[in-house]
Amino acid sequence: MTIGFFNGPGRPWMLGRVRGIPIRLQPFLLVLMGLLALLQLDTGGWQAALMTFFAMGLVMGSVLLHELGHALMAQRLGVRVIDITLWPLGGIAMLENMPEDSSTEGAIAIAGPLVNFMIAGAASLALMLMGLLGQLIPMATITQLGFAQILALLVMVNVIMGTFNLLPAFPMDGGKLLRSFLARKDGWVRGTERAARVGRIFAWIMILFGWQWTLMLPFLGFYLLFAGKRELLMVQLKHAGRGAGGIFGGDLGEMLRRAAQTRAAGDFGGAEAGQTQDNWQKSPSQAPANEVHIESPSRPEQGFSAEDIRRLEAQRGRLRRD
Numbered sequence: 001m002t003i004g005f006f007n008g009p010g011r012p013w014m015l016g017r018v019r020g021i022p023i024r025l026q027p028f029l030l031v032l033m034g035l036l037a038l039l040q041l042d043t044g045g046w047q048a049a050l051m052t053f054f055a056m057g058l059v060m061g062s063v064l065l066h067e068l069g070h071a072l073m074a075q076r077l078g079v080r081v082i083d084i085t086l087w088p089l090g091g092i093a094m095l096e097n098m099p100e101d102s103s104t105e106g107a108i109a110i111a112g113p114l115v116n117f118m119i120a121g122a123a124s125l126a127l128m129l130m131g132l133l134g135q136l137i138p139m140a141t142i143t144q145l146g147f148a149q150i151l152a153l154l155v156m157v158n159v160i161m162g163t164f165n166l167l168p169a170f171p172m173d174g175g176k177l178l179r180s181f182l183a184r185k186d187g188w189v190r191g192t193e194r195a196a197r198v199g200r201i202f203a204w205i206m207i208l209f210g211w212q213w214t215l216m217l218p219f220l221g222f223y224l225l226f227a228g229k230r231e232l233l234m235v236q237l238k239h240a241g242r243g244a245g246g247i248f249g250g251d252l253g254e255m256l257r258r259a260a261q262t263r264a265a266g267d268f269g270g271a272e273a274g275q276t277q278d279n280w281q282k283s284p285s286q287a288p289a290n291e292v293h294i295e296s297p298s299r300p301e302q303g304f305s306a307e308d309i310r311r312l313e314a315q316r317g318r319l320r321r322d
Contacts, residue, residue, distance in 0.1 A: 012085050021071050023064070026087040033057070055153060060086055062119060062157050066165070067091040069115035070173075073108045074098075089223070100188045106180035109173040116162030123154040169199030169224045170231040192235045199228040 012024035037053035064086060070093045071081040082094040136152050166174040175195055183191030203224035210217025
């Protein structure tokens with residue numbers, strides 16, 4: 001993984017592969033699951049602790065299937081999947097060279113929630129055939145291990161997961177779906193800006209009012225704010241053109257210039273090597289001495305890829321506006 005804060009303490013463990021896609025587990029996730037289960041000892045003893053751990057295992061299993069939905073759809077559309085990693089806040093399917101195409105992003109984004117709704121539908125059908133669908137909510141608490149209780153939990157978890165992921169905020173699937181819709185008319189950068197603006201509204205709602213239900217919502221709101229700003233910055237960097245020096249000056253501008261040279265030499269490797277050389281030049285007549293200006297005639301068609309930006313952030317820290 002290239003985004004450091006996703007990894008947390010310890011390197012992810014390799015669990016296996018699905019259709020060639022590496023599946024990894026952040027070990028801190030197991031520690032967190034164990035701690036949450038042990039908190040149940042005082043109220044329900046070992047049975048409650050084991051049921052809690054099992055329930056969280058079902059949740060993470062649903063998360064894995066959700067991410068596989070994204071990954072397998074990406075493979076079908078010709079997008080390379082680097083890996084899938086499970087971590088304390090869910091799962092991440094890392095894609096390489098994701099095209100800026102509304103249809104492709106929309107199909108990949110919706111695939112995850114569709115998997116959740118399919119699981120919930122299948123479990124609901126099984127409960128209905130057993131005549132227990134009306135007892136869904138009380139059974140979903142899982143006070144004892146049984147097939148019906150597992151089905152009830154699968155329904156509740158996957159309905160919530162699928163619905164929540166449709167929230168129109170980056171990096172949720174709903175944010176990507178919104179951008180794929182807006183970009184058809186406004187273009188990728190403008191579509192990202194508008195989608196990020198909508199996401200900020202929902203993030204602030206969670207920050208200001210989410211504590212009334214659970215303290216997790218405000219923290220999640222701050223995460224959505226950060227993720228939305230990061231997604232917008234990555235797109236703006238990738239499409240950096242005339243006037244980029246006014247946005248990114250000083251050391252950052254020099255870092256981008258060096259990165260462009262490195263990339264042209266093929267040091268970044270993979271699919272990015274060998275692409276059109278990025279010719280970054282300083283223009284004293286149009287920009288201050290500490291800023292970088294990109295000459296329009298030599299602007300690359302693709303700009304910096306998301307992988308380039310992730311590598312820059314891994315080496316120099318999160319990029320920010322000056």
